[in-house]
Amino acid sequence: MIKVSLISLGCAKNLVDSEIMVGHLHKAGMRVIPDAENADVVIVNTCSFIDSSKEESISHILEVHEQRGLRKRRRGQKLIVAGCMSQRFSKDLPGSMPEVDAFIGLDQITQVAPIIEEIYARERGTKAAPASFVTPRSNYIPDYDTPRFRLTPAHFAYVKIAEGCNHPCTFCIIPQIRGRHRSRTVASVVAEVRQLVAEGVKEINLISQDTTFFGMDTWDERPNPRTPVDSSRGTALTSLLRELNAIEGEFWIRILYTHPAHWSDELIRTIAECPKVARYVDMPLQHISDRMLSAMQRETGGDYIRDLVRRIRAGVPGIAIRTTFIVGFPGETDADVDELCGFIRESEFERLGVFRYSQEEGTRACKMAGQVAAKEKERRWHRVMALQNEIAGVVSSRSVGRTVKVLVDEAGVARGEADAPDIDGRVYVPRELPVGSFATVTINGHHDYDLLALPAGQRPAEFKVAKQAQ
Numbered sequence: 001m002i003k004v005s006l007i008s009l010g011c012a013k014n015l016v017d018s019e020i021m022v023g024h025l026h027k028a029g030m031r032v033i034p035d036a037e038n039a040d041v042v043i044v045n046t047c048s049f050i051d052s053s054k055e056e057s058i059s060h061i062l063e064v065h066e067q068r069g070l071r072k073r074r075r076g077q078k079l080i081v082a083g084c085m086s087q088r089f090s091k092d093l094p095g096s097m098p099e100v101d102a103f104i105g106l107d108q109i110t111q112v113a114p115i116i117e118e119i120y121a122r123e124r125g126t127k128a129a130p131a132s133f134v135t136p137r138s139n140y141i142p143d144y145d146t147p148r149f150r151l152t153p154a155h156f157a158y159v160k161i162a163e164g165c166n167h168p169c170t171f172c173i174i175p176q177i178r179g180r181h182r183s184r185t186v187a188s189v190v191a192e193v194r195q196l197v198a199e200g201v202k203e204i205n206l207i208s209q210d211t212t213f214f215g216m217d218t219w220d221e222r223p224n225p226r227t228p229v230d231s232s233r234g235t236a237l238t239s240l241l242r243e244l245n246a247i248e249g250e251f252w253i254r255i256l257y258t259h260p261a262h263w264s265d266e267l268i269r270t271i272a273e274c275p276k277v278a279r280y281v282d283m284p285l286q287h288i289s290d291r292m293l294s295a296m297q298r299e300t301g302g303d304y305i306r307d308l309v310r311r312i313r314a315g316v317p318g319i320a321i322r323t324t325f326i327v328g329f330p331g332e333t334d335a336d337v338d339e340l341c342g343f344i345r346e347s348e349f350e351r352l353g354v355f356r357y358s359q360e361e362g363t364r365a366c367k368m369a370g371q372v373a374a375k376e377k378e379r380r381w382h383r384v385m386a387l388q389n390e391i392a393g394v395v396s397s398r399s400v401g402r403t404v405k406v407l408v409d410e411a412g413v414a415r416g417e418a419d420a421p422d423i424d425g426r427v428y429v430p431r432e433l434p435v436g437s438f439a440t441v442t443i444n445g446h447h448d449y450d451l452l453a454l455p456a457g458q459r460p461a462e463f464k465v466a467k468q469a470q
Helices: 012-027 051-070 084-088 106-123 174-178 186-198 236-245 265-273 290-296 302-315 334-347 374-397
Strands: 003-008 041-046 078-083 156-160 203-207 252-255 280-282 320-327 351-356 403-410 413-416 438-442 445-447 450-452
Touching: 003 012, 012 041, 012 078, 012 106, 012 156, 012 203, 041 051, 041 084, 041 106, 051 078, 078 084, 078 106, 084 174, 156 186, 186 203, 186 236, 236 252, 236 265, 252 280, 265 302, 290 302, 302 320, 302 334, 320 334, 320 374, 334 374, 351 374, 374 445
Parallel strands: 003 041, 041 078, 156 203, 203 252, 280 320, 320 351
Antiparallel strands: 403 413, 403 438, 445 450
């Protein structure tokens, strides 16, 4: 039996791809193990969104190669590089990374088992040149019955409702990697979620490159696909949320990766009327300066964003808004950063991360004039994050005394509706609360992004650190 170890890097969307690969490996009769050193095949599912993610991917690939080179009995081990980096650099990697046995792209995740068998058949005892199975344009989208083995804890799951992206953001390489937006059907997503809830999943995290564009690709007949859409026509996501809300059982539905251009009053109303939809918005805004938003081609302006934040908060009282911003974009001035800081202070976002602009080859922003020096990006990043850390303390203090519903992730550690897995804060609770279950607790303290719901005199042994965009 072939033993396979898979290393999954990057975002939750990449994790779902990894889960699909593991599901197909199991279906083919291969054994998936956690220890890369003892595997016959190691798969590194890579990310290449920005420079730091590429560096992390390359580091893992070289680490696997060096480990297998040190152990003579594992010299026959195969190394496969999958995912976004393989897709993005499909023409360059085979000639530059001879230590790799094969490269597979985003559309080969369901073919991983036969590809492994082909690698063994091709070698015949001699070291062959790296094989590339990457196809030029990604078109794949999973379905409700796609073989999949979840790599998350049993009580929460990610459900990919669409793939690809149609947005023209000048800083982003994702549309070139993952292709144009393509949605699953409402029926397909509902079938998958129904099965997950039947298995005991308590939190459904809906993901895609832009969840608010879900279903819009089925009616989009604009002569120029880069012009803004009329989001009032985008009823597919609201229909999906209402159908998911009707599924029996106690669970949360969390919407991740929304784009501000496609929010509508109907979507706000739907969230307010569906009690199983978490009072949480994940909406990367990227900037507030009209100059920067225009240069980034974000399809929104500063006044629109301010009004949207007001409408969301008015329409769904108590909702937590998570967003991300980019500092150091080409042409950004101190005045633009001043405006951004003013907006952040005014809005008091419950959750916020900041990216330093990454000059990515193949994007339009890469060749723009006015590139900002790395040292200046760092200064701006620290300025904005220091402001948000101050705001986080104020926001957290408002929760003290409140009774909230939490989902227990591990002994003594839970999350509220305002906290998505892995990226937001935590609620520290009594260790006796059962893992994987909902509980009601009273908040009696806070520490930065984290909340405390512990008996008097008891403190957690150590605080976990919420992930903020680095």
